Amino acid sequence: MEKIIIGEHIVKTFGEGDEERTVLDGVSIEINEGEFVAVMGPSGSGKSTLLFALSGIDGVDGGKIVFDGKDLSAFGETELSDIRRTKMGLIFQQPTMLKSLNILDNIILPSIRGNRKNIAKVSEKARTLLKRVGIAELETRDTTQVSGGQLQRAGICRALMSSPKIIFGDEPTGALNSKSAHEIMDIFSEINADGTAIMLVTHDAKVAARTERILFMLDGKIVSELKLPKLNGSDIERRVEEVTAKMLEVGI
Numbered sequence: 001m002e003k004i005i006i007g008e009h010i011v012k013t014f015g016e017g018d019e020e021r022t023v024l025d026g027v028s029i030e031i032n033e034g035e036f037v038a039v040m041g042p043s044g045s046g047k048s049t050l051l052f053a054l055s056g057i058d059g060v061d062g063g064k065i066v067f068d069g070k071d072l073s074a075f076g077e078t079e080l081s082d083i084r085r086t087k088m089g090l091i092f093q094q095p096t097m098l099k100s101l102n103i104l105d106n107i108i109l110p111s112i113r114g115n116r117k118n119i120a121k122v123s124e125k126a127r128t129l130l131k132r133v134g135i136a137e138l139e140t141r142d143t144t145q146v147s148g149g150q151l152q153r154a155g156i157c158r159a160l161m162s163s164p165k166i167i168f169g170d171e172p173t174g175a176l177n178s179k180s181a182h183e184i185m186d187i188f189s190e191i192n193a194d195g196t197a198i199m200l201v202t203h204d205a206k207v208a209a210r211t212e213r214i215l216f217m218l219d220g221k222i223v224s225e226l227k228l229p230k231l232n233g234s235d236i237e238r239r240v241e242e243v244t245a246k247m248l249e250v251g252i
């Protein structure tokens, strides 16, 4: 199977001199095309830093990251941002949307940057995505007039606009109630079933239990992993138990 991401011995430090802290301590990680992966670990263990490194948002101090066959260190900031815009989808706990634009315009904005000619085509794609995530009727709403779950659905649409090879989610359900979180995870499962790889950082065993492989981090290292079969809909409780038991075993 093709690897969409290969990270080898990634090292990331913050601070200088006596203040220097190693936050990623030689992390090696591979993600296959179309894979659904979660990263768990205690607060401060380096999960978000790893996600920021793999997506090229932050540079690293050691090791190598190959995305879609290309070494990220070969690219400058503009090229990295182009790669992120066209091949990666990024979803955070709360989507940052421009308050001056409605939901639809926020979704299409990154896709029309520098090329307003394709606005009709891009809007059509956005409407298809809005329908798919169940908020078609909200396209003209202000971003302040929708619920957290609805805003996250819009964030997912924005991330899907480029038909990315991988979606990175940093606690994408962290600010949602359990019903909304469940619905958002249903959407992620569908996106993954269509072939998009997904890597989610999460504290939530219920979220991780929906994925196929869970990586456990402690102190800047991946210390363990748990593989799960594809979700079949009826085995979620048993999966959550398995994840929880593994978290206890690892010490999270």
Ligand SMILES: Nc1ncnc2c1ncn2[C@@H]1O[C@H](COP(=O)(O)OP(=O)(O)OP(=O)(O)O)[C@@H](O)[C@H]1O
Residues within 6 Å of the ligand: 014, 015, 023, 041, 042, 043, 044, 045, 046, 047, 048, 049, 050
């Ligand atoms: N820009 C930064 N400058 C200095 N230290 C940082 C910076 N970003 C992260 N850190 C530190 O790196 C460590 C790992 O942070 P990171 O956000 O990756 O952890 P995490 O596992 O995602 O935690 P959480 O679950 O709380 O989000 C923390 O100690 C954090 O304070």
